[in-house]
Amino acid sequence: MVLCDYVAVADGKLYISGGGWNTTGPVPVPTAIALLLEVPWTDANRKISVDLRLLHEDGQPVTQPTPTGQPAAVVVRGAVEVGRPAGAVEGTPLPVPMPINLPPITLPPGQGFYWEAEIDGETREDWRLSFRTRPLPPNAGASSDPASLPDF
Numbered sequence: 001m002v003l004c005d006y007v008a009v010a011d012g013k014l015y016i017s018g019g020g021w022n023t024t025g026p027v028p029v030p031t032a033i034a035l036l037l038e039v040p041w042t043d044a045n046r047k048i049s050v051d052l053r054l055l056h057e058d059g060q061p062v063t064q065p066t067p068t069g070q071p072a073a074v075v076v077r078g079a080v081e082v083g084r085p086a087g088a089v090e091g092t093p094l095p096v097p098m099p100i101n102l103p104p105i106t107l108p109p110g111q112g113f114y115w116e117a118e119i120d121g122e123t124r125e126d127w128r129l130s131f132r133t134r135p136l137p138p139n140a141g142a143s144s145d146p147a148s149l150p151d152f
Helices: 138-142
Strands: 002-004 006-010 013-017 031-039 048-056 063-065 071-073 075-080 094-102 112-119 128-133
Touching (some): 002 013, 006 094, 075 094
Antiparallel strands (some): 048 112, 063 071, 112 128
């Protein structure tokens, strides 16, 4: 997984723009995650669930208001199914590039967060992608409107 500004897939490859950052904000901006799954040969031809959850550094879910105004955890849900290509050598992992482009998410400034992948109900420590939000500039306390904050 790589944090980036934008990601696309073409010809089975991830095309990443502005990739590799680990600090953002404090104003909300669009974000993307370039995810490359390597499906084991033995898991080909079956549906595999893939969820990404956004969590605070303490492990609590990040929530955002829904259209009805109720808070909901930030979760990206999906599923993949990959077949074995003709001529592939038995045992070779099968790559599945996944571009995940997200709208701006409002996050508190000066804090840590991470995206955690869950694949078929399993998660691992190395399936986490950490980042931080910048603190508010010292002179930003006069306005609580994030849109009025300076760009970094």
